[in-house]
Amino acid sequence: GENVEQHPSTLSVQEGDSAVIKCTYSDSASNYFPWYKQELGKRPQLIIDIRSNVGEKKDQRIAVTLNKTAKHFSLHITETQPEDSAVYFCAASTADSSYKLIFGSGTRLLVRP
Protein backbone atom coordinates (compact mmCIF):
# COMPACT_ATOMS: atom_id res chain seq x y z
CA GLY A 1 0.00 0.00 0.00
CA GLU A 2 0.85 3.66 -0.12
CA ASN A 3 3.53 4.90 2.26
CA VAL A 4 4.43 8.52 2.92
CA GLU A 5 7.65 9.58 4.63
CA GLN A 6 8.09 13.11 5.95
CA HIS A 7 11.27 14.94 6.98
CA PRO A 8 12.39 16.53 9.17
CA SER A 9 10.39 15.59 12.25
CA THR A 10 11.29 18.91 13.90
CA LEU A 11 12.43 22.18 12.37
CA SER A 12 13.47 25.37 14.13
CA VAL A 13 13.97 28.57 12.15
CA GLN A 14 14.49 32.23 12.91
CA GLU A 15 11.60 34.55 12.18
CA GLY A 16 11.89 35.79 8.61
CA ASP A 17 13.81 32.76 7.38
CA SER A 18 12.38 30.12 5.05
CA ALA A 19 11.27 26.64 6.06
CA VAL A 20 11.17 23.56 3.83
CA ILE A 21 9.46 20.27 4.63
CA LYS A 22 9.86 17.27 2.35
CA CYS A 23 7.75 14.19 1.73
CA THR A 24 8.21 11.11 -0.40
CA TYR A 25 5.48 8.72 -1.47
CA SER A 26 5.58 5.16 -2.73
CA ASP A 27 2.60 4.79 -5.10
CA SER A 28 3.34 6.29 -8.51
CA ALA A 29 -0.42 6.42 -9.21
CA SER A 30 -1.06 8.92 -6.39
CA ASN A 31 -2.47 12.13 -7.87
CA TYR A 32 -3.43 14.42 -4.99
CA PHE A 33 -1.10 15.87 -2.35
CA PRO A 34 -2.51 18.12 0.39
CA TRP A 35 -0.69 19.80 3.26
CA TYR A 36 -2.31 20.36 6.64
CA LYS A 37 -1.36 22.62 9.53
CA GLN A 38 -2.30 21.60 13.05
CA GLU A 39 -1.96 23.94 16.00
CA LEU A 40 -1.75 22.49 19.48
CA GLY A 41 -5.05 20.92 20.51
CA LYS A 42 -6.78 21.91 17.27
CA ARG A 43 -8.01 20.17 14.15
CA PRO A 44 -5.80 19.74 11.07
CA GLN A 45 -6.54 22.49 8.55
CA LEU A 46 -5.75 22.41 4.87
CA ILE A 47 -3.24 25.09 3.87
CA ILE A 48 -2.44 24.11 0.29
CA ASP A 49 -2.79 21.17 -2.07
CA ILE A 50 -1.45 20.14 -5.45
CA ARG A 51 -2.54 17.69 -8.10
CA SER A 52 -0.29 15.52 -10.21
CA ASN A 53 -0.83 17.55 -13.38
CA VAL A 54 0.85 20.58 -11.78
CA GLY A 55 4.49 20.97 -10.78
CA GLU A 56 4.19 23.93 -8.44
CA LYS A 57 1.52 25.93 -6.67
CA LYS A 58 1.85 29.08 -4.62
CA ASP A 59 -0.40 30.91 -2.18
CA GLN A 60 1.19 34.04 -0.71
CA ARG A 61 4.05 32.85 1.54
CA ILE A 62 3.32 29.17 1.01
CA ALA A 63 4.31 27.07 -1.99
CA VAL A 64 4.30 23.38 -2.81
CA THR A 65 6.42 21.64 -5.45
CA LEU A 66 5.87 18.18 -6.87
CA ASN A 67 8.38 15.93 -8.61
CA LYS A 68 6.43 12.96 -9.96
CA THR A 69 9.49 11.22 -11.35
CA ALA A 70 11.23 11.19 -7.99
CA LYS A 71 7.91 10.77 -6.13
CA HIS A 72 8.49 13.58 -3.73
CA PHE A 73 6.82 16.87 -2.88
CA SER A 74 7.81 19.74 -0.64
CA LEU A 75 6.25 22.58 1.33
CA HIS A 76 8.03 25.91 1.29
CA ILE A 77 7.18 28.69 3.74
CA THR A 78 8.92 32.02 3.16
CA GLU A 79 9.27 34.96 5.58
CA THR A 80 8.24 32.77 8.49
CA GLN A 81 6.33 34.30 11.38
CA PRO A 82 5.80 33.04 14.96
CA GLU A 83 2.20 32.16 14.08
CA ASP A 84 3.54 29.66 11.55
CA SER A 85 4.66 27.54 14.51
CA ALA A 86 2.61 24.32 14.36
CA VAL A 87 2.77 20.71 13.22
CA TYR A 88 2.57 20.27 9.45
CA PHE A 89 1.39 17.07 7.78
CA CYS A 90 1.75 16.03 4.18
CA ALA A 91 -0.53 13.42 2.62
CA ALA A 92 -0.90 11.51 -0.60
CA SER A 93 -3.97 9.99 -2.18
CA THR A 94 -4.14 6.28 -2.90
CA ALA A 95 -4.38 4.91 -6.40
CA ASP A 96 -7.88 3.51 -6.14
CA SER A 97 -11.08 5.51 -6.42
CA SER A 98 -11.84 5.74 -2.71
CA TYR A 99 -10.11 9.10 -2.12
CA LYS A 100 -8.17 7.75 0.81
CA LEU A 101 -5.32 9.84 2.14
CA ILE A 102 -2.16 8.46 3.68
CA PHE A 103 -0.46 10.95 5.98
CA GLY A 104 3.16 11.56 6.80
CA SER A 105 4.23 11.50 10.44
CA GLY A 106 4.35 15.28 10.76
CA THR A 107 6.91 18.07 11.17
CA ARG A 108 6.92 20.28 14.23
CA LEU A 109 7.91 23.76 13.08
CA LEU A 110 9.12 26.31 15.62
CA VAL A 111 9.64 29.89 14.46
CA ARG A 112 11.85 31.76 16.93
CA PRO A 113 11.04 35.47 17.32
Added chain:
Amino acid sequence: NAGVTQTPKFQVLKTGQSMTLQCAQDMNHEYMSWYRQDPGMGLRLIHYSVGAGITDQGEVPNGYNVSRSTTEDFPLRLLSAAPSQTSVYFCASSYGGISNQPQHFGDGTRLSIL
Protein backbone atom coordinates in the same frame (compact mmCIF):
# COMPACT_ATOMS: atom_id res chain seq x y z
CA ASN B 1 -22.90 25.75 8.39
CA ALA B 2 -21.45 23.84 11.34
CA GLY B 3 -19.10 21.80 9.13
CA VAL B 4 -17.97 18.54 10.74
CA THR B 5 -19.23 18.03 14.30
CA GLN B 6 -17.80 15.39 16.62
CA THR B 7 -19.16 14.34 19.99
CA PRO B 8 -18.08 13.87 22.68
CA LYS B 9 -14.95 16.03 22.89
CA PHE B 10 -13.48 14.00 25.75
CA GLN B 11 -14.21 10.52 27.07
CA VAL B 12 -12.67 8.17 29.61
CA LEU B 13 -13.51 4.48 29.39
CA LYS B 14 -12.58 1.37 31.27
CA THR B 15 -11.05 -1.57 29.45
CA GLY B 16 -13.77 -3.71 27.92
CA GLN B 17 -16.41 -1.00 27.73
CA SER B 18 -18.01 -0.10 24.43
CA MET B 19 -18.95 3.29 23.09
CA THR B 20 -19.82 5.20 19.94
CA LEU B 21 -18.05 8.32 18.71
CA GLN B 22 -20.43 10.50 16.76
CA CYS B 23 -19.62 12.42 13.57
CA ALA B 24 -22.03 14.54 11.57
CA GLN B 25 -21.52 16.89 8.63
CA ASP B 26 -23.93 19.37 7.08
CA MET B 27 -22.08 20.00 3.81
CA ASN B 28 -23.71 17.13 1.85
CA HIS B 29 -20.29 15.51 1.47
CA GLU B 30 -20.23 11.99 0.04
CA TYR B 31 -16.91 10.94 1.47
CA MET B 32 -16.35 10.55 5.22
CA SER B 33 -13.51 9.00 7.15
CA TRP B 34 -12.18 8.34 10.64
CA TYR B 35 -8.55 8.79 11.68
CA ARG B 36 -6.69 8.26 14.88
CA GLN B 37 -3.78 10.45 15.86
CA ASP B 38 -1.04 9.18 18.14
CA PRO B 39 2.13 11.07 19.10
CA GLY B 40 4.79 10.87 16.39
CA MET B 41 2.62 8.79 14.06
CA GLY B 42 0.54 11.32 12.21
CA LEU B 43 -3.01 10.48 11.22
CA ARG B 44 -3.90 6.89 10.44
CA LEU B 45 -7.05 5.95 8.57
CA ILE B 46 -9.39 3.63 10.48
CA HIS B 47 -12.49 3.33 8.26
CA TYR B 48 -13.98 5.36 5.44
CA SER B 49 -17.18 5.66 3.44
CA VAL B 50 -17.71 6.86 -0.13
CA GLY B 51 -21.45 7.24 0.33
CA ALA B 52 -24.49 6.13 2.31
CA GLY B 53 -24.54 2.36 2.72
CA ILE B 54 -20.89 1.92 1.69
CA THR B 55 -17.99 1.51 4.13
CA ASP B 56 -14.50 0.06 3.91
CA GLN B 57 -11.44 -0.51 6.04
CA GLY B 58 -8.44 1.77 6.25
CA GLU B 59 -4.96 1.15 7.67
CA VAL B 60 -5.92 0.31 11.27
CA PRO B 61 -9.52 -1.05 11.35
CA ASN B 62 -9.21 -3.72 14.06
CA GLY B 63 -11.37 -3.10 17.12
CA TYR B 64 -13.61 -0.56 15.37
CA ASN B 65 -16.89 -0.74 13.47
CA VAL B 66 -18.63 1.87 11.34
CA SER B 67 -21.91 2.29 9.52
CA ARG B 68 -23.24 4.92 7.11
CA SER B 69 -27.03 4.88 7.07
CA THR B 70 -27.31 8.56 6.04
CA THR B 71 -25.13 10.99 4.12
CA GLU B 72 -24.77 13.19 7.20
CA ASP B 73 -23.72 10.72 9.91
CA PHE B 74 -20.76 8.37 10.25
CA PRO B 75 -20.46 6.92 13.78
CA LEU B 76 -17.41 4.98 14.96
CA ARG B 77 -17.98 2.15 17.43
CA LEU B 78 -15.44 0.70 19.82
CA LEU B 79 -16.65 -2.80 20.57
CA SER B 80 -14.47 -3.62 23.59
CA ALA B 81 -12.13 -0.77 24.49
CA ALA B 82 -8.44 -1.53 25.02
CA PRO B 83 -5.68 0.76 26.38
CA SER B 84 -4.06 0.69 22.91
CA GLN B 85 -7.08 2.61 21.62
CA THR B 86 -6.22 5.62 23.74
CA SER B 87 -5.84 8.31 21.13
CA VAL B 88 -7.32 11.42 19.55
CA TYR B 89 -9.93 10.55 16.94
CA PHE B 90 -10.72 12.82 14.01
CA CYS B 91 -13.59 12.56 11.58
CA ALA B 92 -13.25 14.17 8.15
CA SER B 93 -15.46 14.68 5.11
CA SER B 94 -15.11 15.82 1.51
CA TYR B 95 -17.01 16.01 -1.75
CA GLY B 96 -16.95 12.93 -3.93
CA GLY B 97 -16.64 13.04 -7.68
CA ILE B 98 -13.94 12.18 -10.11
CA SER B 99 -11.01 13.95 -8.48
CA ASN B 100 -9.92 14.27 -4.89
CA GLN B 101 -11.32 17.16 -2.92
CA PRO B 102 -10.00 18.73 0.31
CA GLN B 103 -10.97 16.93 3.47
CA HIS B 104 -12.53 18.95 6.28
CA PHE B 105 -11.80 17.78 9.81
CA GLY B 106 -13.86 17.92 12.98
CA ASP B 107 -12.42 19.13 16.30
CA GLY B 108 -11.60 15.62 17.46
CA THR B 109 -12.49 13.34 20.37
CA ARG B 110 -9.86 12.70 23.03
CA LEU B 111 -10.35 9.16 24.28
CA SER B 112 -8.58 7.58 27.24
CA ILE B 113 -8.91 3.89 28.05
CA LEU B 114 -7.96 2.90 31.58
